Amino acid sequence: MMDSSTKNGAAVGVSGLHKRYGDVRAVDGVDLVIAPGEVVALLGPNGAGKSTTVDMVLGLTKPDAGEVTVFGRTPRDAVSAGVIGAMLQTGTLLDDVTVAETVSLVAALHRKPLSVSDALERAGIADLAGRRAARLSGGQKQRVRFALALVSNPDLLVLDEPTVAMDVETRREFWRSMREFTDAGRTVLFATHYLEEAEDFADRVVLMRSGRVAADGSVAQVRATVSGRRLTAVVPGAVVDDLRRLPGVREVDVRGERVELGCENSDAALRALLHTYPNVHDIEITALGLEDAFLALTATEESRS
């Protein structure tokens, strides 16, 4: 629970948030405090409540219970003051309007916007200014939405699946311009499916499942919720059942001679593996990644329900 002093200084303060749609508890008791300048990734499988949470932070959806503040104001007041910039998941562009016209309109509605050319530049779409939205690719549309989020010159950026339709190169460019933006000390909350984006970009990861926060901390902390390491090696003549009986091994995955072992105790597993299969080679031991943590945390939920 947060006390009011941290909440008032927070960029985003969410407490006891609930939202249900019919019988579905989309958001079922979320508490979250984001400090100014933090870059927070919101992760979770589909239906975990990420988008609903984002909508409530933006004031687009009214919570059934609980409270949201953005820099100490209600979401609606924060939006009116131009403090929040948001990039929504779908739609949001008018097909018959050019990129420059759309960005100009949103700029004109705000009180202290960036110049339109600046916003287009930062989003990497200066060359698309005269094009109508109907003739943009999915990735280009995403960048226009990014320009719309930037043009109000906000202190908090909220991004719902920002890179979903982008190719690899565009995605890299997108995160580069995002970094430029956050280096100026602004706060970012982004929902994503791409774990490597959270890993590379976020200071902090909030993992949601079934409408609640399942894990919250730095990438290293969340990763640490799943202990262990992964051992991969080429094991000629490997027998799955024998591998499974090795000490310290939790999971076994065999593809041809290539063996992947999820280990609780990789030291013990490695000793036993070398003993059982003396001609094992190309051994690699790596820490489990965010993806493993993600899978472990969401898998427990599935097996429970």
Added chain:
Amino acid sequence: MNLTYLALELRRTIRAPRFLIFTVGFPVIFYLLFSSISGGDPDARTIIMVGMGAFGGMTATVSAGTRIAAERASGWQRQLRLTPLSGQGYLFAKGMCGMLIALGPLLLVSIIGMSTGVHLEPGQWVQVILGTWIALAPFAVLGVLIGQVATGDSVQAIGSAVFMLLSLGGGLWFPPSQMPGWMRDVAHVLPSYWYGGIGRDVVTHDLQATRTLLVLVAWTVVLALIVTRRFRADSARV
């Protein structure tokens, strides 16, 4: 009052030629058709002209608003809700856009009327054009409301049904004096009856100015309250 938004809405409308041809073309064709059937009676011709001008103006304002349904489906409404734009500012831009578009059919029908034998005093022309135009306010708001409640699929049907009923019941297609009695009673409730009365008055001389003003203002205020409230609530994902 955000003029950038209004200007953008106007540009968008002008870019949709089919919409313009439909809203400007029909009233002109109807006027030429009906007035040629009516024979040479100048009063009948004038009644048809003011009726068709009013019909065209109303159709244009209502239809302009109904385009909102598609914008809501695309999520554009959510984008707007992330700006400081207020419900009133939104209604102003959308409604005023519809009213400015309505000047097209209203003026065109009047000009064609003028050149096909309708004779009015300058003051009467002002009444027919400017008076009718100002009285479009409730229909501009009504169009926005239809766009807010209908879906992309249903909006065309709902919009057409509404402006046909309003045209028919408001005496824009044929004057209320030719209506059966029960229909005239119903017509008195409709904003279009009073709206149409402003133009008809140049022939019938029976305008109840105060009552007309009150009815049209009441319709506008009530509809505007619904629209602004709806704009605030209407941001959930569609």
